[in-house]
Amino acid sequence: MTSEKAKAAPIRPLSGFPELLPAQRYVEQQVVATLARTFELHGFANIETRAVEPMDQLLRKGDTSKEVYVLRRLQADDAGADDRAKGIGLHFDLTVPFARYVLENAGKLEFPFRRFQIQKVWRGERPQEGRFREFTQADIDIVGRDTLSFHHDVEVARVMLEALGKLASPDSIGLPGFRLQVNNRKLIQGFYAGLGLDEHGVDEVMRLVDKLDKLDPATVRELLLTEAGVSDDQADKALALATIRTTDDSFVARVRALGVEHELLDEGLDELATLVRACAPLATERTRIEADLSIARGLDYYTGTVFETRLDGYESLGSICSGGRYDALASDGRTTYPGVGISLGLSRLLVTLIQRGGLTADRSVPSVVLVAVTDEESRAGADEVATALRARDIPCEVAPSAAKFGKQIRHAERRGIPYVWFTGAAGKPDEIKDIRSGNQVAADRATWQPPTEDLRPQVVTHTERHSS
């Protein structure tokens, strides 16, 4: 009777659907735990939303750049018997589902509502480094009913800075230095309006100036003249604004020096200056905050603060952490829900650090101890040792077979398990061997405790692991 769940077919990875080995997955779990703990310290509640949304919600923005995966039940009647099931697709971000969740549960939520959400999302894009078809995002958002004070923009920035700062610690994954770039849509739009552009002109100029990360300024200037039809002076000032970058609120004087006046510009300058000043105390040599007046987040519907984040040495990844303020994250026609949030591209960050930097854990199993088995008859005795250790929260496993002790030690070594326990025969004490040093000493299963640094796997780089 043969029975196989998977056989003979050649197995190859699916491009764009990254998977991790156990030791790498341990690193991801640690990152998720650090993020979750930080968000909870700031009062953010966790939620999960279903993986699917109705297609009309997913395509609402008319933005087809995020290629949606449509679902169909294999046995559904293709003639349309199951329209409801046909009309669903996998979510491509966590904002669309969150907006829907807020509307669906508005009567049961307390506003302002702080939530974090760490889930997979799917996009049928062409895979490349840091761009996947299945990936995990970590989002924080604060949503209000009718109104949401500006200080919440400051709050989400500070919370994400604190979370990234923790990941930068050598105790964590030693995230490289990074730069949080902030801007404000009111500032840009007010500036363009102050230049005399109408609403259409404002949108066109914003769209073209946003191309500065791909095109050189002369080309963008040419496009501003030909496509947006602005004057030389308007083009020069729009480009001048986009070159302003400061790490403090001195950008205000530089914008003022361009001589443009508009009420919305004043509001944007004021908000951005407040944000930069409030984030400044969190800055370090590795954690940098910068007002960058070229940031617009073109296609997304932000209405005030906007965020992007660049990782030192990984600039080709683009922004690893982006977001901003929506005056209407959601609306049911009667009530409007403004929101502000930031989304961290967890897979983009982590899979790249794993692939390029060899980030991993120093063992592939949670076990601190392998309990050796002298012979199969005494397996129950080895199980008792393991039970005693687990009762004191020490992860361990029992050897799979009563092979020679040398073979059992190599079994532990291959997994990175630091200790092997030998049960004492006939009244002799148990002994424990640290297989890194070779030291073997008497040990009491009721009291033995590993050093704290051995209790859980440690995050290391592949290089470190091999040189130690």
Add this chain to the structure above:
Amino acid sequence: MTSEKAKAAPIRPLSGFPELLPAQRYVEQQVVATLARTFELHGFANIETRAVEPMDQLLRKGDTSKEVYVLRRLQADDAGADDRAKGIGLHFDLTVPFARYVLENAGKLEFPFRRFQIQKVWRGERPQEGRFREFTQADIDIVGRDTLSFHHDVEVARVMLEALGKLASPDSIGLPGFRLQVNNRKLIQGFYAGLGLDEHGVDEVMRLVDKLDKLDPATVRELLLTEAGVSDDQADKALALATIRTTDDSFVARVRALGVEHELLDEGLDELATLVRACAPLATERTRIEADLSIARGLDYYTGTVFETRLDGYESLGSICSGGRYDALASDGRTTYPGVGISLGLSRLLVTLIQRGGLTADRSVPSVVLVAVTDEESRAGADEVATALRARDIPCEVAPSAAKFGKQIRHAERRGIPYVWFTGAAGKPDEIKDIRSGNQVAADRATWQPPTEDLRPQVVTHTERHSS
């Protein structure tokens, strides 16, 4: 400029895709943490697999009862330009992806390989109580290369019993009592072979006897005679075997009394007796282990031990936790990977307990403290208090507006936050109010500590919450 991510359309839940409110989600997080911690104590490493598998893998068993969701990229060329992407679907369990993961990474894994996996799976089934289209499973499996000792069957049973036992604690979710039912395919198949049935007859009788949970014995007996073509004596003995249920190894004598002899029967009896004896020490009044010789897990390709689990008072849910031994979990044609595992239907269990039992948390946010704001000018001072508390791992949030203190206290109350912090003005000490008792005392932001039971939300039933 309007900008809305979701609006006017009436929002209704999608049947079969359950979602939780923040306080309910907190319960789910606690359950996941308890399971993960238990599995890790036993040396199981966590992995996640991608949500999709090639359709040929998903349909390998030819079992179309698990309706697969097929994926299609919205902008894919329907004429077949993107065959690869067209040929993928969402996984319907965690066993098929795990078998594929083992083959794909065999050279990088150490065997026997213990893993746990807690992820969503999708089936396009008709939704009903405890049956969803999207749901979470928690699986543990141990897989060997070429061989896998029987003691691992005992191991997975004991680990899952320990995990369920922890969930049964009043400190956890107070899971109702349950019954782990174990059997062994070798026992059944050896018994039928000993009755003189050929391989086809064995399969037929097993399939029909498996219907005893839906049909009465007389009907099944009739089917055995007409459909399987067995004799009266064979039918009577097959039914007699299926009525045997014991909480110890006394089932061996009862099977022997039926006078059937077969080598495979002996092996099955021996394995099952070993399993029942090894699990017996974990039994309590609420955690019961039972050899139930009617359990066969009909459609699944098990080859030895089989498990099912019934929850007291929730029998209509069917088995909440099932699994068994596969002689070939996976095979690449050269090497065979035997495995044994159990899968807990986390959503089936939890969503039902939440809906029927009102399981929830006593607050909807992680915050222990709401820091009140006297006026907007002093918000920075309130932020400093919050920062001081968070530095000592006390989750807190700052009031969203400088409303009257009564209103700020009600803001905390609606969220279930137990304490409100008032920053002392002009040299006066800070004060903290326990809003349950109304007590208000002086407090030092550098040393104040909430009672341990207040530090994190507590799992309660809806009834408890309202009566307290």
